[in-house]
Amino acid sequence: MRAAGVVYVVDDDHSFRTAVTRMLTAAGLAVQSYASGTEFLSQLSRSAPMDGSGCVLADLCMPELDGLQLQEACAAAGVSLPFVFLTGHGDVPSAVSAMRHGAVDFLEKCAPQQALLASLERALERDAEARAARVRREQLENRFAALTEREREVLGYVVSGRMNKQIAAALGIHERTVKLHRNAITTKLGVRSVAELTTLARQTGLFEAPRQACP
């Protein structure tokens, strides 16, 4: 089963662009092709916010914007699409630079079909994962946003492993009140155990500091 998402082909060479589009389409992928990085970027800004999932298959050597510059421009525009680069001939410094900037792969134009498809699939999967993680995190943040100021304070102590008595002493409230806050937190966040609560809180990254402050 193919991962969902569009493969954005960016290559200045007309015949290669046509051929690779043909092949990927025949292989069951959704493909959109662009003759230059500029054309791709203007398409991105027109359909902003970019919500379409997918990956970019770009020629490394192009006029105006080359592949690496396109990758940087996308990152600058806040579009975190995974890149797969194609090159006429393997050239180590460019490959290193591309991989450092988070390219999924770096292939020669005549690379075997399976290698190309595998790279694209990996790129689409990575995009889908990144997207799913983003969604999960957004939902989580929404749920955490429903907590009151006091509940958040209590949660901070819970996550760092304090007992109810300690929390009550630290906040100058009754232990019973702490228990009430904890019940409200687990209800709002929809968790059943302290362990689950801790995992969730860490995923949001909201409660890093207090944990470090209390060894």
Add this chain to the structure above:
Amino acid sequence: MSLVTILWSMSAAAALTLAVLYGIVWTVDRRNLANLTLCVVALAMAAVARAEVGMMHAATVAEYAAWARLVYLPVFFALIGLVLFVDLFLGTGRRWLLASIVVLRVVILMGNFLTHPTFAWREIVGLRHMPFLGESVSVAAPVLLRPWHWLSAASCVLILVFIADAALRLWRRGGTEERRKALVAAGGVGLPLAATIVYAESVLIGALPLPLLLTPAFLITIMVMAVELSRGFLLYRQTRQELEELRSEVARAGRVTALGQLASALAHELSQPLGAILRNAEAAELHLNNPSPDLEELRAIVADIRKDDRRAGDVIEQMRALIKRRTLQMSPLPLNELVEDVISLVHSDALAKHVALDYVVAPGLPLVSGDRVHLSQVLLNLIINGMDALQAAPVSNKRVMIEARPREEGRVEVAVTDSGPGVPPEVIDKVFDPFFTTKSSGLGMGLPISRTIIEAHGGRLWAEHAPDGHGLTFRFTLCQAQGAVS
């Protein structure tokens, strides 16, 4: 016939033959004055031989005196010729010595013809007959000497000093060829001359009652000179041949270097059509797996594969043509095609270096007569040079412009202009010197080779500052092909 007559006639004949031969050689190549000096010395030697026979066979004092007086003239030419030959041959003679020798010999010659019977002798008192080579020959004895008779010997000693000095100076420079030449001049010209001086002076002052014999020494010297000069011819031919070979090697090296620079660009150029072919074939395969394949799509794919195959073939053909070593094959060429071909070759390189390549070919430009591969190489060299000159230029101003337009009748001019920093005015003429380069990795052969190629086409290649004051323009002219307009 006497043995003396036979030997001396043979010597004279040999000398005359050489004189004629080298006289002809000199008329063919007038710049080579060494040939002329040999011709003069050989002619003079033939005359000396005749005068010596005259003296040996003289029956009366008057007849002997007439020949003895006359021999000064050929001796003058022989000695001056020798000195000049040595000067040309070694190239290290001292000018003031040479001038003193000439002046001294002119004085002796004039003194000889203003006095009687000769420069050295006040009077020939009588003749003696003595046996020589099996016959009886005449010898002047006794003679009365003039006070300045030693001047003649002094001039010859001066010549020896001149030769020895020049040979020594060349020897000190070192080098096998230099030392060999020094030895030849000292041994082949100096030694026979030294022996002759001693002998002739002894005869002149009457110490040695023998006939005056200059011919044998001169004969040796002339032979040495002739051998040296013909060696020069042989070496010249060999050197020329080596030079030709070297030039063609260098031209090839230049092409290979240009190719090296372009190898990555060419690989890119090839990978485009090959990649396209592969992807098209894969697409076709996927379509064929379909129970009812889209025939229209398959047809389009096959047509594209064919087109890309041709494109790859063209790239390879261009590369092959560049590597091949070959002579000029002139044909009528449309310049716009030529320029487009070359631009397609450097296209990727230009992209990688962010250089904009523009070209303007005047409409209706006539076909030019030229060798496609060699002219492509010249254009390639000039464009690559232009792009290299732009390395430090800001990206917004990296431009190489190629223009082609008709010039005065029958000629077409092509200009390649870069927007780089240009070169200082004092360097602009040096750019065509072999091994002159401003690039850290350049061989300095591209422009000299390009100029050689353009000149072989009957055109001219030169550099000038770009019209707007920035960068450099290379212009070359080509001849219009007979006939149609492209």
